[in-house]
Amino acid sequence: MILLENLSKSYRVDGRDIPALKRIDLSIAAGEIFGVIGHSGAGKSTLIRLINLLERPSGGRVLLDGVNLTELSSDALRKSRQKIGMIFQHFNLLMSKTVAQNVAFPLQVAGELDKTAINQRVAELLELVGLADHANKYPAQLSGGQKQRVGIARALANNPKLLLCDEATSALDPQTTASVLQLLLEINQKLKLTIVLITHEMNVIRSICDRVAVIDGGEIVELGPVTNVFLHPKHPTTRRFVYESEHVDETTEADDFAHVPGKIVRLTFKGESTYQSHLSALARQYAVDFSILAGRIERIKTTPCGQLTLGLVGSQVDELLSRLADEGIVVEELRQ
Numbered sequence: 001m002i003l004l005e006n007l008s009k010s011y012r013v014d015g016r017d018i019p020a021l022k023r024i025d026l027s028i029a030a031g032e033i034f035g036v037i038g039h040s041g042a043g044k045s046t047l048i049r050l051i052n053l054l055e056r057p058s059g060g061r062v063l064l065d066g067v068n069l070t071e072l073s074s075d076a077l078r079k080s081r082q083k084i085g086m087i088f089q090h091f092n093l094l095m096s097k098t099v100a101q102n103v104a105f106p107l108q109v110a111g112e113l114d115k116t117a118i119n120q121r122v123a124e125l126l127e128l129v130g131l132a133d134h135a136n137k138y139p140a141q142l143s144g145g146q147k148q149r150v151g152i153a154r155a156l157a158n159n160p161k162l163l164l165c166d167e168a169t170s171a172l173d174p175q176t177t178a179s180v181l182q183l184l185l186e187i188n189q190k191l192k193l194t195i196v197l198i199t200h201e202m203n204v205i206r207s208i209c210d211r212v213a214v215i216d217g218g219e220i221v222e223l224g225p226v227t228n229v230f231l232h233p234k235h236p237t238t239r240r241f242v243y244e245s246e247h248v249d250e251t252t253e254a255d256d257f258a259h260v261p262g263k264i265v266r267l268t269f270k271g272e273s274t275y276q277s278h279l280s281a282l283a284r285q286y287a288v289d290f291s292i293l294a295g296r297i298e299r300i301k302t303t304p305c306g307q308l309t310l311g312l313v314g315s316q317v318d319e320l321l322s323r324l325a326d327e328g329i330v331v332e333e334l335r336q
């Protein structure tokens with residue numbers, strides 16, 4: 001649905017071109033929830049603003065459903081942008097308008113004049129985001145989470161195919177973040193809406209995204225399904241994001257077990273194998289003793305996943321490991 005080809009962006013500062021994004025190639029499928037994560041200054045906002053051409057690229061192309069947005073006239077671009085909704089960290093609501101008026105606004109801008117049609121659509125949208133009882137309130141009378149729900153209703157007013165979320169939960173507490181993310185997931189499933197979000201929080205990615213791009217210094221340094229990136233982070237930036245979010249000190253993974261006898265391995269479980277008792281059954285069969293040195297079990301979106309670091313002692317450890325691999329469990333030997 002979205003194709004970014006050799007996309008770059010530089011900003012002119014004090015007469016010099018400073019690159020913010022370098023040669024980005026990325027394709028995002030219809031119906032996906034795609035996350036972009038990076039530290040401050042990595043280029044996330046620039047990237048998301050290039051998708052709807054709020055920023056014009058310095059080079060490369062942005063294609064939406066096969067249409068090259070960079071070549072459109074300003075009129076055609078305005079029309080295309082109606083297929084794209086956007087929500088923001090600080091909500092950007094019109095403070096002097098009620099909730100209903102905020103949501104009606106994009107309909108009026110798009111040329112809808114029929115008051116009954118507008119009222120009906122606004123009521124539908126407020127119902128969808130759980131704010132049916134707040135139509136006549138002003139933004140100042142709402143909590144942060146409710147304000148973002150208004151932002152979401154407004155972004156969906158013109159039935160967009162794509163929703164861009166610019167740090168949409170960064171100003172919210174963890175519980176409110178979870179409920180707004182849940183709403184985004186529901187909307188994605190109910191309306192088959194494609195969602196692209198940028199964030200600096202791995203938790204946001206883990207809760208709702210299908211794929212993630214990690215961006216650093218204006219470049220995509222890692223890209224893939226969230227489960228893969230979480231379980232096997234490769235780039236140092238990704239590793240830092242993952243280990244920080246898991247409250248795991250990466251060094252404990254390999255170095256701190258000098259006193260532990262035997263072989264040290266890390267097992268990664270994904271999907272159903274997470275809940276099965278392969279490890280204990282095979283350890284019994286091959287008379288292997290194991291100690292658990294580190295571990296985590298969690299859900300990545302809807303997929304259960306687990307990772308265990310073990311010390312293994314016994315004469316048939318290799319047989320045990322090869323049987324675990326046969327069961328689809330990823331085995332990494334950290335120490336022979």
Ligand SMILES: Nc1ncnc2c1ncn2[C@@H]1O[C@H](COP(=O)(O)OP(=O)(O)OP(=O)(O)O)[C@@H](O)[C@H]1O
Nearest residue numbers: 011012013020038039040041042043044045046047
């Ligand atoms: N309008 C601008 N003029 C000049 N430089 C800019 C402009 N906007 C962004 N930059 C620079 O481009 C780089 C990328 O910025 P961008 O805002 O895209 O990063 P970000 O990952 O979204 O960061 P944050 O999370 O802090 O918003 C930074 O070095 C920033 O200083």
